[in-house]
Amino acid sequence: MASAAGVSISTASKALNDTGRMGAETRERVKRIAGEIGYRPNALARGLLSKRSFTIGLLTNDTYGRFTLPVMAGISDALVDHGVSVFLCAIEDDPALAQTHVDAMLDKQVDGIIATGKRLDRRLPVDLSNLHVPVVYAFTEGTQNSVTFRSDDEQGAKLAVEWLAKIGRRRIAHITGPEEFFSVRERAGAYHQVAGHREPVLYGVWSESWGHEAVEQLWKRPGEKPDGLFCGNDQIARGAVDALRERGIEVPQDVSVIGFDNWEIVAAQTRPPLTTVDMELKELGRQAGLTVLALAEGRFVEPGVRKLPCRLIVRQSCGGEAPGK
Amino acid sequence: MASAAGVSISTASKALNDTGRMGAETRERVKRIAGEIGYRPNALARGLLSKRSFTIGLLTNDTYGRFTLPVMAGISDALVDHGVSVFLCAIEDDPALAQTHVDAMLDKQVDGIIATGKRLDRRLPVDLSNLHVPVVYAFTEGTQNSVTFRSDDEQGAKLAVEWLAKIGRRRIAHITGPEEFFSVRERAGAYHQVAGHREPVLYGVWSESWGHEAVEQLWKRPGEKPDGLFCGNDQIARGAVDALRERGIEVPQDVSVIGFDNWEIVAAQTRPPLTTVDMELKELGRQAGLTVLALAEGRFVEPGVRKLPCRLIVRQSCGGEAPGK
DNA sequence: TTGGATTGAGAAAAGCTTTTACCAAGTCCA
DNA sequence: TGGACTTGGTAAAAGCTTTTCTCAATCCAA
Secondary structure, eight states, X not given: OHHHHSSOSHHHHHHHHTOSOOOHHHHHHHHHHHXXXXXXXXXXXXXXXXXXXXXXXXXXXXXXXXXXXXXXHHHHHHHGGGTXXXXXXXXXXXXXXXXXXXXXXXXXXXXXXXXXXXXXXXXXXXXXXXXXXXXXXXXXXXXXXXXXXXXXXXXHHHHHHHHHHHTTOOSXXXXXXXXXXXXXXXXXXXXXXXXXXXXOEEEOOSSHHHHHHHHHHHHHSSSOOOSEEEESSHHHHHHHHHHHHHTTOOTTTTOEEEOSSOOHHHHTTSSSOOBEEEOOHHHHHHHHHHHHHHHHTTOOOOOEEEEEOOEEXXXXXXXXXXXXX | OHHHHSSOSHHHHHHHTTOSOOOHHHHHHHHHHHHHXXXXXXXXXHHHHHSOOSEEEEEEOOTTOTTHHHHHHHHXXXXXXXXXXXXXXXXXXXXXXXXXXXXXXXXXXXXXXXXXXXXXXXXXXXXXXXXXXXXXXXXXXXXXXXXXXXXXXXXXXXXXXXXXXXXXXXXXXXXXSOTXXXXXXXXXXXXXXXXXXXXXXXXXXXXXXXXXXXXXXXXXXXXXXXXXXXXXXXXXXXXXXXXXXXXXXXXXXXXXXXXXXXXXXXXXXXXXXXXXXXOOHHHHHHHHHHHHHHHHTTOOOOOEEEEEOOEEEOOSSXXXXXXXX
16 A cells, blocks of 8 residues: 555545645655555545446447447547446347346446447347446447437448549449348438439348349349449448459459448458448447547437448549559 | 345345345345345445456457457356456557556456467567466467467368368468468478478468469469468468469369368358368357456466367368268 | 353444545744 | 634545454253
């Protein structure tokens, strides 16, 4: 204990926290000694008193981490300066496991919980609406009157289609995932709005093989072929690029392809590397982190859904701009 | 407080913890009331007293999470039943950030720390050797006298090469990553041992494009071509498969290809899906979790490096077995 | 009936920090 | 010189559990 080395016990606390009255010399001496003996206050004891544990929980059902990791990185990035640490709880889609983790977090007096997932229109398999700690939702469906952060898929899709139009593509097709996904419908809506209805939307699944197959379908149809493909995610885009190459069609010379997600491992390794839409999940995480912190500190935050803009990442699969960016 | 609802205060504690002496009827009543009002003991107060926070920290420099997520899943899986939650701290390769996170964890009285990374032969940019909490290393280089878990890359590589041999491949080449990686040398060593020196080892980088280029190199050389490719990771394998297809060489009919890592997103999406070696990182995480828990509880654990066996995942890129497995 | 053993439950301490109340000594001004 | 401040610091309470001690009542045997 620092007090042993210094002089008293409550004085030590005041010295280290720059609070209370005392001689400047005493304060300095206590601080110095504390530094020398490497004294660190026990956060448990502090938390017991202050009702703040400087700990939050991140709950996710995105086992693979495609979406969770960037969100986590953003949260951590925003909160580490505030001394807040993050419990990561991966609950598959198991309600019992989820409840176990939530209970464990509540026992540990987390200051708040961030719920995240892999789909904007699905709830986590656990009810977080009546907890006595603040909850914010990031990239997953929230409850009434909650604060929810999500990507603006409509704006992101517009970005993509407008980019294709800007570089001169006129017959733009849209190959995407299952129609029951909210993101799919929203992106398709934006596609229709910007590109008109000249080409159909091909709904399928989120896989490379679907991208591959969709290209086969498109090119087997009679009539003019598309000169631009807006794909619902990078995996589909990659499958499409592969299918085009197998048909001897050059990307981006003959056809421009654009993806969605900016999943580096797919987008950057495709030949040519994919131009794609980034949902800025890290920024999303950052804002979610700051928000849950604000709520934990009792500050008021307007409930509602906040849509964060996407960003276009230009690589080489569209042409139209110097590859060197 | 449960005591208000029940009868006393210390009696309540004893009732809920099944400790101390008291009438069975009283114990039952306290438990019932506690359940009714949803009483949950404050883990901070408990931890303050017991010196156990039921919290551990997971430190990683694997930003992308390729290796960390399975390890984390294993840890969490093993420890959730013990009521232990996990702080995830992603420290890029930034020593200052790492120290910040370690300090935050120590302040919060973690029961132990697991260090993990993306490379067996690299240390995290922070010294964990003289902490007063137990540290175990998983999939990263540990310190003297520490407990370290790692995959047995030699055994995994043997598994792969022996499998190729078993299905009749005789001219097996090895395309792999940079020679300065310990894993690369160990896998190459096993390759030499099993396959002999009939084919060279091609060292390169961990990318699809290297796999692609390596195949070009191999097939441009005069003389007999390989009929089996053992690739250092799944990305290289995927690049190789793509290159073979472009040359009109059938996989697995003409050439068998085997990868390493079982990175689902790459291995399962390759056409044909990759037979590959899984390092069982989840199991590795599980053991690391149980070990740090044992150390936290004061049980003795023999220091040293523990190598966990890899497992062969048979898909379709080798042939030799019914694809339906 | 009485002394020792047993039983049921409450009182108190400990764990570590922060905060509030308090005290002794010095300072100031009328 | 004596009341009103100011200064520098300590004592104590609070926050929530668990554990050890203590105490009163009951019970059994002699």
